[in-house]
Amino acid sequence: MPGLTVQSSMACPICDCLVEMPALNADCAIYCPCCGDHLSSIKAESFDHALALALAGLALLLCATWYPFLGFSASGKEANMTLLDSATSLFGYDQPILGTIVFILMFAGPLGLLLTLITLLVLLRRPVAGSASHLLPLLARAVALLQHWNMVEVFLIGAVVSIAKISSMATIQIGLAFWCFIGFTICTIVSLACVDTVQLWRLIRMRHLAGS
Amino acid sequence: MSSNNTPIYSPQSAAAQGLQGCRRCFRLVPLPLKQCDFCGAEVSLRKQHAVQNTLAYLFTAIVLFVPANVLPIMVTSEFGSSKPSTILEGVVLLWHHGSYPTALVIFIASVLVPMAKVMALLLLCWSVVRRSPHRVQERKRLLALTELVGRWSMVDVFVVALLVALVQLAGVLTVAPGPAALAFCGVVLFTMLAAHAFDGRLLWDHAVNLKGEKVDHG
Numbered sequence: 001m002p003g004l005t006v007q008s009s010m011a012c013p014i015c016d017c018l019v020e021m022p023a024l025n026a027d028c029a030i031y032c033p034c035c036g037d038h039l040s041s042i043k044a045e046s047f048d049h050a051l052a053l054a055l056a057g058l059a060l061l062l063c064a065t066w067y068p069f070l071g072f073s074a075s076g077k078e079a080n081m082t083l084l085d086s087a088t089s090l091f092g093y094d095q096p097i098l099g100t101i102v103f104i105l106m107f108a109g110p111l112g113l114l115l116t117l118i119t120l121l122v123l124l125r126r127p128v129a130g131s132a133s134h135l136l137p138l139l140a141r142a143v144a145l146l147q148h149w150n151m152v153e154v155f156l157i158g159a160v161v162s163i164a165k166i167s168s169m170a171t172i173q174i175g176l177a178f179w180c181f182i183g184f185t186i187c188t189i190v191s192l193a194c195v196d197t198v199q200l201w202r203l204i205r206m207r208h209l210a211g212s
Numbered sequence: 213m214s215s216n217n218t219p220i221y222s223p224q225s226a227a228a229q230g231l232q233g234c235r236r237c238f239r240l241v242p243l244p245l246k247q248c249d250f251c252g253a254e255v256s257l258r259k260q261h262a263v264q265n266t267l268a269y270l271f272t273a274i275v276l277f278v279p280a281n282v283l284p285i286m287v288t289s290e291f292g293s294s295k296p297s298t299i300l301e302g303v304v305l306l307w308h309h310g311s312y313p314t315a316l317v318i319f320i321a322s323v324l325v326p327m328a329k330v331m332a333l334l335l336l337c338w339s340v341v342r343r344s345p346h347r348v349q350e351r352k353r354l355l356a357l358t359e360l361v362g363r364w365s366m367v368d369v370f371v372v373a374l375l376v377a378l379v380q381l382a383g384v385l386t387v388a389p390g391p392a393a394l395a396f397c398g399v400v401l402f403t404m405l406a407a408h409a410f411d412g413r414l415l416w417d418h419a420v421n422l423k424g425e426k427v428d429h430g
Binding site: 007009010011012013014015016017018034035036037070072074075077078079081085086087088089090093095097098101102105106137140141144148149151154155157158159161162164165166168169170197198201204205208 | 221222224225226227229231232233235236237238239240250251252253306309311313314317318348349352363364366367368369370371373374375376377378379380381384385388389393394397401404408412413415416417
């Protein structure tokens with residue numbers, strides 16, 4: 001990328017106002033002077049917090065997939081399900097498209113999001129990225145895409161609504177995986193909230209300039 | 213767009229300086245370039261055909277909204293007799309069972325939010341086509357709210373997926389997905405695509421009057 005320079009201003013993504021970005025100190029936030037929207041903020045060690053939470057979220061997601069999610073019994077019969085059953089059982093009812101969408105939205109997407117986020121943050125932590133510096137924009141792009149379609153919290157509310165819906169008909173056993181999934185949802189949301197996209201791209205650009 | 217519809221950019225905007233803000237990496241890219249010189253994303257002063265694309269996704273969602281509400285979203289079989297139920301029937305059933313909070317969550321997420329979202333985006337598109345300079349802050353908040361609540365309509369689809377996986381007691385009680393589940397999933401995804409295709413910066417362009425003076429953003 002020839003002639004790439006450091007820019008001190010940016011356009012507000014909401015109203016396109018040209019904003020001169022000050023050199024931000026820790027625990028500062030900047031808002032657009034035109035529309036008042038939050039543009040960026042710096043918190044000390046926020047990327048480290050995001051990495052720690054993403055790792056915790058990944059471990060909890062694996063537990064949530066492994067252990068039984070919900071159990072159900074009525075008239076002396078019993079049934080158990082794991083997290084992935086909610087996608088795979090749709091295939092059994094000739095709904096492969098819906099099954100695939102549900103699988104991507106509640107498992108593959110969030111798993112990919114955590115893996116790319118962890119890779120990105122680990123690479124950013126290393127002082128010399130070397131050959132990995134051209135990977136960073138690609139990873140940040142994947143994180144943004146997966147974040148846009150991330151629906152873990154919606155799935156969690158769906159699970160709560162499902163329990164409320166059938167608790168009058170039968171006895172529900174809440175499995176270990178359900179609690180893990182709650183933890184995973186909280187970790188993922190807080191981890192993503194720790195990553196300021198503007199600062200993330202600023203860091204990636206600085207790393208790129210240092211590498212070239 | 214005809215020649216008397218040439219866009220007017222607010223004097224403080226990056227577009228007025230011929231700078232295109234990259235939507236992905238926030239870099240300012242000078243005008244002749246069509247791709248961001250850092251991350252390679254497509255850049256433009258304003259998203260190309262934003263209103264047309266938004267309307268196209270919206271009409272797809274509106275068409276899908278009909279089967280999503282008319283056809284059954286799930287079929288409950290209890291001791292051999294199967295009973296299909298639509299989204300609204302499910303809400304009414306929950307209300308009669310006395311689970312008012314659950315009924316409200318499903319009603320708001322599956323009926324109110326998709327309809328409000330479609331109306332909000334139609335209103336925003338119309339205001340951009342009409343080049344309305346009024347109530348920019350309110351319209352900005354409406355767009356932000358639309359983007360925020362959009363994903364929550366997916367609750368009903370996940371509930372169906374979970375019940376189908378969980379309630380499988382052969383001969384006693386089983387739940388099967390209905391054709392409306394996929395249609396409703398389509399409604400949610402297409403309204404999300406519609407909100408994503410819209411360009412919020414268009415709302416601010418017409419907050420200047422024809423002399424190029426800024427109108428009160430109030």
